[in-house]
Amino acid sequence: MKLNFTIESKVAQKVWDNFERDLIHKLARLPKKEREEISQEILSHLYDSACHDEASLEEVKMINAIDRLGSPDDYLTPLVEDILLSLDLAKGHPVAILNSLRKAGAKGFMHLLATMVFGFGYFSIIMLFIMATAHIANPDVGVWLHNSGSLSLSFGAQPDSIQWQPEYFSVIGGITSVFAYWGLNKLLNMFISGRN
Amino acid sequence: MPSKSDQVIERWIPQFKKGLLEFIILLKLKDGAIYGYQLAVEIKKITSIDMAEGTLYPLLNRLNRDGLVETEWLTTETGNPRKYYKITVFGTEVLGKMGSYWTQTHSSILKMVDEK
Numbered sequence: 001m002k003l004n005f006t007i008e009s010k011v012a013q014k015v016w017d018n019f020e021r022d023l024i025h026k027l028a029r030l031p032k033k034e035r036e037e038i039s040q041e042i043l044s045h046l047y048d049s050a051c052h053d054e055a056s057l058e059e060v061k062m063i064n065a066i067d068r069l070g071s072p073d074d075y076l077t078p079l080v081e082d083i084l085l086s087l088d089l090a091k092g093h094p095v096a097i098l099n100s101l102r103k104a105g106a107k108g109f110m111h112l113l114a115t116m117v118f119g120f121g122y123f124s125i126i127m128l129f130i131m132a133t134a135h136i137a138n139p140d141v142g143v144w145l146h147n148s149g150s151l152s153l154s155f156g157a158q159p160d161s162i163q164w165q166p167e168y169f170s171v172i173g174g175i176t177s178v179f180a181y182w183g184l185n186k187l188l189n190m191f192i193s194g195r196n
Numbered sequence: 197m198p199s200k201s202d203q204v205i206e207r208w209i210p211q212f213k214k215g216l217l218e219f220i221i222l223l224k225l226k227d228g229a230i231y232g233y234q235l236a237v238e239i240k241k242i243t244s245i246d247m248a249e250g251t252l253y254p255l256l257n258r259l260n261r262d263g264l265v266e267t268e269w270l271t272t273e274t275g276n277p278r279k280y281y282k283i284t285v286f287g288t289e290v291l292g293k294m295g296s297y298w299t300q301t302h303s304s305i306l307k308m309v310d311e312k
Binding site: 037038040041042044045047048049052068069070071072074075076078079082083086 | 258
């Protein structure tokens with residue numbers, strides 16, 4: 001969708017163009033779809049606001065409208081950060097996950113506790129994935145059931161123990177870790193949405 | 197030069213407004229779908245809150261991400277697109293809880309203010 005109107009005054013057009021350029025620059029980190037949608041919404045707001053301004057000169061109407069919107073840094077920076085965080089988390093981006101955990105951990109004891117639980121969850125999933133991959137080269141890597149009834153994840157053969165599913169451990173471990181990673185990302189996303 | 201109490205109030209008001217705005221936006225959306233500019237104008241008119249209109253957009257994005265509102269692009273008679281915001285069923289449920297909390301808090305604070 002494109003904005004459909006004409007600006008008569010050259011000065012007003014220049015003010016508009018400068019604002020639009022600044023807007024596009026500040027939204028540059030966003031994917032194209034989000035960038036276009038936000039810039040369209042802000043420009044539509046600016047146009048509506050300028051149309052309702054009581055000043056007589058078009059450029060003054062435009063400047064007043066920009067002024068009423070406030071400093072672009074004040075509203076675009078939190079908007080861009082918020083969108084990027086949710087997009088990165090949805091994609092399971094490790095840096096975004098790390099940043100979210102760090103921010104959550106700094107908010108107090110309960111957040112720190114939740115961060116440790118999430119951190120342990122990610123650590124376990126990554127370990128499982130590494131072991132599932134390592135099992136291809138070394139069949140002794142896997143889950144071992146001990147005679148005492150306990151079980152352990154091990155990188156080597158265990159005495160007096162039977163290995164659990166040695167033929168399928170790589171497949172089971174790989175698939176489980178991918179699904180668990182996806183599930184944990186969803187949980188973290190919910191946790192962050194609820195706590196922000 | 198502003199007094200010390202004015203300086204404290206200057207710091208306090210933005211925090212107070214920020215917390216209230218999400219509630220006010222949802223209250224306004226309960227009356228029907230609305231676009232950003234119209235929402236800003238009506239909030240300023242009803243509440244006399246002197247806010248930068250752009251600050252609504254991060255809040256609207258947050259409400260949308262949390263599923264409290266949904267959006268739709270509609271084209272005006274002049275051919276210009278506008279993004280309309282509409283409260284969802286979940287948003288209405290949350291608004292109800294916000295309303296109860298607000299009533300409770302408001303009465304308690306009024307009582308404290310009256311006692312002073």
